[in-house]
């Protein structure tokens with residue numbers, strides 16, 4: 001007999017003014033895609049051995065990792081078996097686009113995530129056809145497990161400063177990989193410590209003493225049979241982190257480690273047997289894997305944010321607290337306008353990020369297809385847009401997930417709510433795949449160039465076209481969508497122009513261009529993300545905004561129900577569909593090992609002698 005659904009949630013669902021299933025279908029890309037996703041989730045989540053008897057928060061660091069590897073093997077096999085052979089690639093992609101299936105199994109991410117998120121994309125994007133054929137067969141069948149090893153102890157942002165060397169030896173037709181210093185050790189790659197046995201290493205290539213830039217190499221670092229580190233390889237785990245504690249982030253040092261010439265991934269640049277170096281058409285094509293993952297992250301943020309606001313909105317419909325009016329009983333905390341303000345922006349942002357992710361993915365696919373034909377024209381714009389959207393969506397998602405947690409009071413601070421873990425996952429994305437400030441400055445670099453082109457009368461790309469609009473500074477605001485967009489474009493233009501004016505002022509004062517850039521960098525970051533509007537209009541928009549909050553209120557639970565996250569994926573005592581929050585909080589509390597006995601042994605060993613003055 002299914003548990004009784006909380007009365008308040010029942011009332012909320014009755015009040016909803018739209019068809020929830022229709023919105024779910026829209027988010028999935030159609031009713032068939034919803035059906036495919038649900039079928040995949042049903043199949044995979046019915047697999048034995050996927051879930052923890054003891055909540056992983058009560059395991060040691062080492063046990064957490066070992067348990068995660070156990071689940072990763074079961075999960076991967078279940079995913080492979082669940083794949084419908086009759087589905088097209090597109091249908092399969094749609095079925096997983098919104099699915100957070102892995103979140104039902106791994107609260108803190110999988111030790112296989114880098115294999116799927118970066119090792120395979122790096123082979124697809126950096127290997128020549130022959131290499132791709134060989135390595136994709138092995139990687140896609142999980143005969144080998146890989147990661148992406150770029151960051152070093154001493155360098156993460158500045159790729160051109162990476163110290164790992166790959167020196168070509170034409171006599172043996174090998175590359176010698178070496179970590180000349182401690183800071184040259186690869187540091188951070190997921191799965192590197194104990195899970196993977198191969199990695200794509202980004203290293204500084206030297207031929208006959210001449211630098212040939214940063215190139216990608218596929219390197220085996222553990223024996224495929226014994227899993228022992230190969231000779232000349234130093235390996236280990238980097239230690240406990242805020243989150244990602246089952247991703248097995250590791251360090252790797254090379255001591256004159258030799259690999260065959262065909263281990264350099266040679267789609268873009270090549271090294272011939274005699275050591276002749278054939279340059280890439282654009283050295284930045286080597287950075288292509290990072291552009292791809294930045295695009296993936298935007299969609300990932302939409303899904304994680306949707307999960308957090310689902311938990312917080314359902315909890316806010318169930319939780320009653322304080323007094324809005326005397327003798328009117330305790331209201332649902334969702335009736336406080338401040339609570340609506342905190343949470344509804346999260347719902348809207350998740351939808352905005354989903355739509356943006358779809359647009360960015362289409363742009364990425366078009367530019368990648370052009371690159372295959374040797375057309376690099378739109379690569380700079382894709383880079384600038386991917387940097388900006390990755391930085392903005394990860395920053396906003398981190399803020400909004402933390403706001404979802406704090407809007408749930410003390411229970412939001414419980415690990416059993418899952419809000420702290422979701423925060424740990426999303427806040428990491430502000431750093432990995434390019435630290436956000438650094439990426440915003442990359443976008444700013446493109447904006448400044450575009451404004452200079454606009455001012456010299458050149459046509460701009462569609463995404464930068466606002467920089468060539470001669471919009472009157474006396475723009476009459478109206479709070480129509482069109483009016484608001486026009487306002488944002490006007491202010492965005494002003495921010496770029498102001499940053500550029502600032503740089504020119506510093507150059508006139510005698511600073512070099514680099515120092516002028518650095519002095520203006522706060523404005524440059526703002527120009528990439530920040531827009532604000534003039535005072536008089538804030539009041540008008542504020543009224544509109546508060547009116548909108550009231551309109552959304554009766555539909556809030558319906559809006560998060562439409563994300564269609566099953567309870568295993570929410571993995572939360574506060575966010576379950578039935579709203580039985582208090583029973584679930586108690587059920588989870590009783591799983592704590594400390595509740596196995598009424599008096600803990602520390603009383604007799606320490607407390608009692610201490611309280612009796614005997615310690």
Ligand SMILES: CCCCCCCCCC/C=C\CCCCCCCCCC(=O)SCCNC(=O)CCNC(=O)[C@H](O)C(C)(C)COP(=O)(O)OP(=O)(O)OC[C@H]1O[C@@H](n2cnc3c(N)ncnc32)[C@H](O)[C@@H]1OP(=O)(O)O
Pocket residue numbers: 102109113114116117118148150151156157158159160190284285287288290291293296297299300301304379380383425426429431432433434435438442445446
């Ligand atoms: C699989 C399931 C997992 C589920 C997890 C759930 C978690 C929450 C949801 C997230 C969802 C999915 C995520 C998937 C999981 C990921 C797991 C973690 C992965 C993390 C991996 C890493 O972190 S890998 C390492 C990443 N490192 C970086 O990004 C380094 C950043 N630095 C750089 O990119 C570069 O150094 C730089 C761009 C900052 C500077 O480069 P450089 O100095 O060489 O260039 P310049 O600045 O001088 O510019 C020169 C010109 O080059 C142009 N340029 C630069 N970069 C590019 C590029 N990439 N493409 C094209 N053009 C580029 C630049 O614009 C300049 O051009 P001009 O102005 O014309 O001169």
Ligand SMILES: Cc1cc2nc3c(=O)[nH]c(=O)nc-3n(C[C@H](O)[C@H](O)[C@H](O)COP(=O)(O)OP(=O)(O)OC[C@H]3O[C@@H](n4cnc5c(N)ncnc54)[C@H](O)[C@@H]3O)c2cc1C
Pocket residue numbers: 114147148149150151154155156157158187188189190244249428431432433434435437438441
């Ligand atoms: C959870 C997690 C997983 C990761 N997984 C991987 C992985 O699988 N593979 C991998 O290769 N790497 C991985 N990384 C590493 C990640 O890519 C780097 O941490 C990131 O690129 C930032 O580099 P850094 O840590 O060396 O910081 P630094 O580059 O030292 O930057 C530190 C700070 O300096 C400032 N700064 C630096 N440069 C500039 C600049 N040009 N302008 C203005 N300010 C600047 C910024 O405030 C920045 O936050 C992971 C990191 C995390 C947190």
